Amino acid sequence: MAVLAVDFGGTRIKLGLVNSGKVIAQEVLPAQSDEPLAQRLEQVANALEKLCEHRGIDPRTCEGIGISYPSIIDSSRARILDHFGKFGDASQLDLRGWARQRLNLPLAIDNDARMALIGEWRFGAGRGCDNCVIITLGTGIGVSAVIEGRVLRGVHGQAGILGGHITLRHGGGNCVCGNVGCAEREASTSVINRLAHEHPDFNHSALAAKSTIDYAAIFELAEQCDVCALSFRDLSLQVWSALAVNLIHVFDPERVILGGGVMGSAKFILPAVQSYVNQHAHTPWGKVRVVASELGDRAALLAGEWLVQEYLEKSIENESLELR
């Protein structure tokens, strides 16, 4: 049986039909996150129905709908707990009620970094490794952990996923999260443009001629020995490396998976982080491997199937407990 999978991103909503670890059909919608989520979900449902129709599948015969969403999520109640200025009505919605009414399907939802890790853990760069951590280097920095084969969630759904918001520069800048000197505040796409403009060498840097300053530009110009780009490249590699060591020290993983758009520059990032981890992580049992994510956008869709099945299994367990 197939699962309907939905991955809400910053600019796009990715939809997929997933069956037995394979994305058998997919589609993309613009995010339009200034609209109410209730409205956007209707268009998502319409698009999912079309996707099914093209494949000759009745959506009501699917196992369920699995959603990846960039927020703190109460996955047991399927509630979105924070909205970060997007889809302002998100935390008011009864998503399970909506899915039952609109599609007659069970619904499961979890945080996007957690979904990326679930996908990689079951089907990608974390395959066969029940102790792994992901760091997604994108607009922000997402983190998640699987420890001894269990997805770390925490009582309020925020365990692991705020890993990009641990202070690693005492006296650092104020982060959007309320904390200071977080990895996301010191080295992510969300801040690099502003930080570059504040750099004393900015006007002498080729970065000044770029219309957008992102990590692709930083790594490209650092190769050409642009002083400003070099300083951001080196600082950012140190921040991401220190973050990796911090996560190793708190979660005890055997593998650290690096994902997200910034990993377009993986050939510079992977060896730097691996080398720093080898040098600074206290792991008397051996070496933690630092690897690149393998599934890209597919990770969250594949995780959608896993999440629905986890939810259905738990529901059956709970029912049988109630019947005892």
Added chain:
Amino acid sequence: MAVLAVDFGGTRIKLGLVNSGKVIAQEVLPAQSDEPLAQRLEQVANALEKLCEHRGIDPRTCEGIGISYPSIIDSSRARILDHFGKFGDASQLDLRGWARQRLNLPLAIDNDARMALIGEWRFGAGRGCDNCVIITLGTGIGVSAVIEGRVLRGVHGQAGILGGHITLRHGGGNCVCGNVGCAEREASTSVINRLAHEHPDFNHSALAAKSTIDYAAIFELAEQCDVCALSFRDLSLQVWSALAVNLIHVFDPERVILGGGVMGSAKFILPAVQSYVNQHAHTPWGKVRVVASELGDRAALLAGEWLVQEYLEKSIENESLELR
């Protein structure tokens, strides 16, 4: 039935007879950690037997022996994985074999910060709270976490307990653990004496007249507006507070328990950390409470009973699985 509990500390070994969450008899031995552990364990066994004798208890009728030890521990195999220059033979010992031969008892062992948290969680400052973290401010900084009612251990036994070794000052000093800018390296009893001597105002400070510089002296002289003491007090409070926020962001606890000898100055530490946490922790669900540990030395002894019972329950589960 009673449990024999042993708590290996830096200078003392604390022994106890524990029954139903109460320490019914206790004893202290000097640590003598330059001796082989095999030899020290014999004296521990002798002292435990005497403790039982005084109470009219046959040690062989006890449930088991539960040990708290300052190292990374493989609790499933009861092996000490790291020695940190103490009891050099520790990692070679088959502790379960020893306990079976010497006392005819099952043995369980875990890391000291984890044991302090288990004690506080079941019987002290964490009572009724299945999501809590401990920070022990002593010679070093110990950390441990209970998440959704489970003691966090990790596949190599080091999850949680290296929380004092997350970089929170980028570019900070080299820590004994191999990492840089760790909380323990920036603000703990193990470094404060050296850091004080390096301070530019040290010779003008009343600290220079102290034979030992510890946090009691720092807090006392800071009250008298000693500039050097004030700067260490403020820096250390910030480091411990930032550590608390970092642990909240990774482990999602409802309560942070502060323990260890430095908490003799709790009246200065608790309000500072609570206020920083209120300001900087991202917890849309509510406020994390910062509280002082309640049990002191008794925490690890009480945890000894819990640990033995956990081990016996797991053994029964494993046996019944094997019989299926």
